Amino acid sequence: MKSKFLLMLISLVFFLNACSKDDNDAAEILETPVANAPKDVNDNGFKAKWNYVSHSKSYLLDVSTSEDFTTILPNYNSKEVTDLNEVVTGLTGGTQYYYRVRAKTEAQISDYSNVISVVTTGSNGIPEDPTFLKVKVNKLANPFFVGMAIKVSQLTNGTPYDVILRNEFSSISAEYEMKMDQISTASGVYNWTVADKIVAYGNTNNINVHGHALVWHNAVPQWLKDFSGTDAEFAAEVKKYITDVVTHYAGKVKSWDVVNEAVDDNGGAMRNTIFLQRMGPNYVKDCFQWARNAAIAAGDTSLLLFYNDYATSTNIVKQDKVFAILEDLKTAKVIDGVGFQMHNTYLSPTKAQIETDLNRAVAKGLKIHVSELDIQVNQFNDISSFTNERRLAQKAKYKEIVKIYNALPAANKYALTIWGMKDNESWIPYSTELNHPGNDWPLLYDSNFAVKSSHTGFLEGLD
Incomplete structure (x- = not known):
């Protein structure tokens, strides 16, 4: 009896020890650490910081130049740290870095923390x-036109504008000077x-000319605004204008934005313009048909006709309406392509939003013109100078858009046009139309005609 009792006691002790061990093991499963914003950022480094994790004995720090950590700095590849911060040194100024950490005990390593982005100061x-x-x-195997929006004042031989245009660009669009109120008196x-x-x-310089734009509600000449004839006579005036302009430039202008921004920003309706009011809901198709007829009559059977609009990647209701118009024009066989303006920011639209928008045009068999590309970095007016962080973010966004465009099927590529040359001459800084209260740096060249990181990003997007 005594031996049985002793055996039961020994078994109970083993059982309690096992339970205690299991409880301790469960308690010591490491949580994933949380990485914090860096401190003391300078030209050569920064202090990486993270939160305490219960039961951890140390932390493993990774520092990389790529957000996916495919390239990790040799001295910071799972570097073991016993504190809640580490001074990272030996870095390059004006460069984007990323860091993450894991917690560690003798037997366990946690999952990776969140990734923190930091840009060193300096150059x-x-x-x-x-x-x-x-x-x-x-x-490239499937090249496309690289365009620039221009003003006639920039086209004097030998100026920096002229040299850059002839060296870098294969297409031009008039920023404003080929619109209706500039031509029709x-x-x-x-x-x-x-x-x-x-x-x-x-x-003369073997540069493609894209015509922008035949019909736009913000470029109606005063005489047409004041036109007192019937609606039918008004439509006849618009038809005459389109016919005469397309005929005048037959064989010289290779493509036209026939109608610009016909869809309202709210509710997916047609924009309530003078053209809608006086010509009715079919005015867009009428304008395209008149342009097509004029080109054929002039013997210009290769003229490409585009519809052009903005903010369709993020405004899905507007996007749906635009594509309904495109479908109507496609059925009527009067359209060749669509222009996506892409006045974007370094945060928006996302890659997926842009791809979805462009792929709808691919599905319709339309040529795609990224027609007015610029990328704001100060849309919230939260910086007073062009910081390294925004410089690199802008570079990445230009690279992303060019990469998306370059991946399109060859049959759908037409041109990728930057909306202006120099930051200080862009329409974006201090724009009341855009509600942009402060300065910005949205283009490929600075005020001194020097190429920016955004220019390098464009090039990298072609790789």
Whole structure:
């Protein structure tokens, strides 16, 4: 009896010890640490920080130049740290870095923490890629036009504008000077002087000329705004204008934005313009048909006709309405492509949103023109100078968009056009129309005509 009792006691002790061990093991499963924003950022490094994890004996720190940690710095590849911070040194100024940590005991390692982004101060001293954009694009298996929005004042031979345009770009769009209120001075009366200079510059320098734009509600000449004839007579005036302009530039302008921004930003309705009011809901198709008829009559059977609009990647109701119009124009066989303006920010739209938008056009067999690309970095007016962090974020966004565009099927590519040359001449800084209260740096060149990291990002997007 005594031996049985002793055996039961020994078994109970073993059982309690086992339970205690299991409880301790369960208690010591390591939580995933939380990494915090860095401190003391300077030209050569920063202090990485993270929160305490119960039962951890140390932490493993990774520092990388890539967000996916495919390249980890040799001295910071699972570097073991016993504190809740580590001074990271030996870095390059003006460079993007990322860090993450794991908690560790003798027997366990936790999952990775969140990833923290940090940009060192100063300059990285690495020059931007000087390769000319069109040179690299023209070496692609499926090249496309690289465009720039221009003003006639920039086209004087030998100026920095002229040199950059001829070296870097294979297409031009007039920023404003080929719109209706610039050309049409009265019914059947035209001032071709400025537009002719733009077209001649392109033709002389073997640069594609994209016409922008035949019909836009913000470029209606005063005489047409005040037109007192019937609605049918109003439509006849618009038809005459489109016919005369397309005929005048037949064979010289290779593509036109026929109608610009016909869809409202709210509710998926047609924008309530003078053209809608006086010509009815079919006015867009009528304008395309008149442009197509004029081109054919002039013997220009290769003219490409585009519809152009903005903010369709994020405004899905607007996107749906635009594509309903495109479907109607496609059925009528009067459209060749669609222009996505892409006045974007470094945060928006997302890659997935842009791809979804463009792929809808691919599915319809339309050519795609990224027609007015610029990328804001100060949309919230929260910086007073162009910081390294925003510089690199802008570079990454340009790279992302170019990469998306370059991946399109060859049949759907047309052109990727940057909306202006220099930051200080962009329409974005201090724009009341855009409700942009402060400065910005949205383009590929700074105020001194020097290429920026965004230019390098464009080039990298072609790889």
